[in-house]
Amino acid sequence: MKYIYGTAGFRADASLLYAAIIGSTAAAALRSMELEGKTVGVIITASHNPVSDNGVKIIDADGGMLSMAWEEKCTNLANVSSKSELDILIKEYLVPSTCQASVVIGMDTRPSSPRLSELSKVILDELSASYKDYGFVTTPQLHWIVRLINQNSTYSIPSNPPPLVLYYDSLCNAYINIFSSFTVHHRPTLTVDCANGVGSLPLKELSKRLRDCIDLRLTNNDHLASKYLNKDCGADYVKTTQSPPVNLLDKMVPNQLYASIDGDADRIIFYFVDKNKKFHLLDGDRISILLVSFLKILVQKSRLPLSIGVIQTAYANGSSTAYLKKLGIPIICTSTGVKHLHHAAKNFDIGVYFEANGHGTVLFSQGCLHKLHNPSTEQSNTETAAIDALLQLSQLINQAIGDALSDMLAVLSVLGSLLWDATGWLSMYDDLPNKLVKVKVADRSVFVTTDAERRLVKPVGLQEKIDNLVASYEDSRSFVRASGTEDAVRVYAEAKTPKSAAELSAKVCGLLQ
Ligand code: G16
Incomplete structure (x- = not known):
């Protein structure tokens, strides 16, 4: 089999993945050494794919996707046909470095994941790398952890790895602050279809921590029932079939908001049925437009010179693109794959990127954060409130990668601030069929x-x-x-x-x- 580092790393039937795991783990360790011991991540997941598949993806030291130059090296390392060929390539790619490699690993809840994760650790031991295994984590959680470790010198692997609890603290504190700024403290109800994947674990944690602010109800949330992973449920299923997932069919309460995440919780889409039981999808394009419209209002109120742009792919509904053009928001269209969108989003102070399938985030540039933290003149109350709201959103929204959980809270924040329900959100524009x-x-x-x-x-x-x-x-x-x-x-x-x-x-x- 010839492996190709695809849209999101290597993916194949789990039984065919061993060489890809060996090559990717070696690539992660070598990349870490090239970056003088910065921490790099290895996540074992096949996200929305069927349960028999698995995959592996490397998280670069900034918490984003692996640099494209290393994709080729990773592909070469995965495609060797013998141990001696692998050793030769490792020597070729090894930069003279006295630093030990530092790697964090994590996995989704597929039955094949623990075995593949063990193999990855064998390779890390062989290469004398320091590592920390975070076990069952969502893909965005591991991206978030990698970014944190490399930004904060108090953390190191293996002696002082950041605990996952910091991720929950960061999201929940920001959401609670936003919630307390609402003019009306309405506690929304949201039912989330977890695709029976790893995302059920952090969603259970969020539903406990945020119970005073959100009535979060979970369905398809058995992460141990692996044969049901992504089976007739999850974000990919709902987006492609444009219908509710299993266990929600005929149970949906009219005009109440629902969401589906995918198998590794890096995508989310929303939906509802109206009083005539008609199903309405609120996909990645809608999330993008809801967020960018709100951010634009905040930027105008803050009176700070901040550029905002939206990144879409060819899958974006033509009506969403037309709506953005009418708003006068610059749009960039890239190839599929968050690695392309993320890169393009860096062209703006605030770059909003979403694929129609619900994968995306909002990036706040360093320059933007500097302006928000250091407004030059004395601010009016309106300006201060807008700047505070932008800062809270920059805390809430995962800055490393698209994250279903932080996107979910961002959407609820905007709907709560605007006092909108699902129908208000849908009425922004009509999708082309x-x-x-x-x-x-x-x-x-x-x-x-x-x-x-x-x-x-x-x-x-x-x-x-x-x-x-x-x-x-x-x-x-x-x-x-x-x-x-x-x-x-x-x-x-x-x-x-x-x-x-x-x-x-x-x-x-x-x-x-
Ligand atoms: C991955 C990528 C996404 C992409 C999706 C489908 O998502 O991260 O950017 O949209 O695959 O890609 P393709 O159409 O090339 O199969 P996930 O959620 O599966 O990791």
Whole structure:
């Protein structure tokens, strides 16, 4: 098997992952040594994939995704065919360094995860690295921990690792402060579908700690029932089927807000049913627009010169892009994968990035935080309140990576501040009907894209056929790209009516057979 470091590291059937774990762990240790002993993370998870799959991803020292230059080295380390080849590559990549490697590891609740995590530790021992195993953690929790360790010299691995409790303290303190600033202290009810994944553990903790501020109810929250992981539930299922997850079908209370996270809790989407039982999705585009609209108001009130921008991908609904243009907010479109969006978000003082699938966050630049902490002139009460709110949001929202839990609290903060419910949020704009389909093909690597994945350059001639189909439907758009996490090709289509979106989708899928 040839491993390729995809959208989010290596993913495959768990039984095929051993060499990928060995190579990735070696890469993490070497990267740490290159950075003079800064801590790097190894997270074992396959997120939204079926339970039989697993995966591994490296978290770079800033808490973000692995630098692209190292993706190639990691791929090479995973694809060696013998121990001697591995040793040669390790020597080649080893920078002269007296520092010991420092690595933190964590895993999701798949049955294969403990075995893969043990293998990772064997490699770390072989390489005489210092490490700390955080056990069951969400992917964003480990990103958050890596960022904290490298920012705060009081922490070190293995002697003084930061406890996970700091993550909960940071989120909960910020949320409680925001909640206490609300003009009306309404305690919202939110039911969260946990995809039976690792996210149920921190959500149980948040529901205890925040019980005075939120009535948090959990469903599909058995992290030990691994055969049900992501099975007819979770953010990916709800987004693609545009319907409620198992255990909520026919049980949803009209106009009450619901959310689904994915198998490693780095994505979240919201939804509700109206009084006619019609299902409405509030996906990553909606989260992005809710947050950026609120942030824009706060920035205006603060009277600080702060730039705000939004990063989307080709999957963003055309109506969401049109809405942002009307608001006059700069938009950048990147390829799929938070690594691309995160990078682009750094172009702004406040960069809001979300994929339509619910993966994203809001980045506050160092310059922005400096301005917020040191406003130059004497502030009015309105300005002070706006600056305080921006600072609280920068604490609440995970600055390392998209995080379902911090995004959930950010959404509730904005809805609570605006005194909005799900219907108010939905009324911001109307989505164009759309369809996202997965198609199995013989070899997905033949699908090569350009223009932030909106157009195909290979197979030659296919894009022209898609263009011809798109031309026959009003307000329509469609694109095809190979998934970087699953052995499939994704087909997205949107159009003016649900019927035309479905027809266009079926016709484009037909071109792939
Ligand atoms: C990962 C990435 C996301 C990406 C998703 C699907 O999410 O982190 O940025 O949107 O895969 O990617 P693809 O369409 O290439 O399969 P997760 O939640 O699975 O880690």
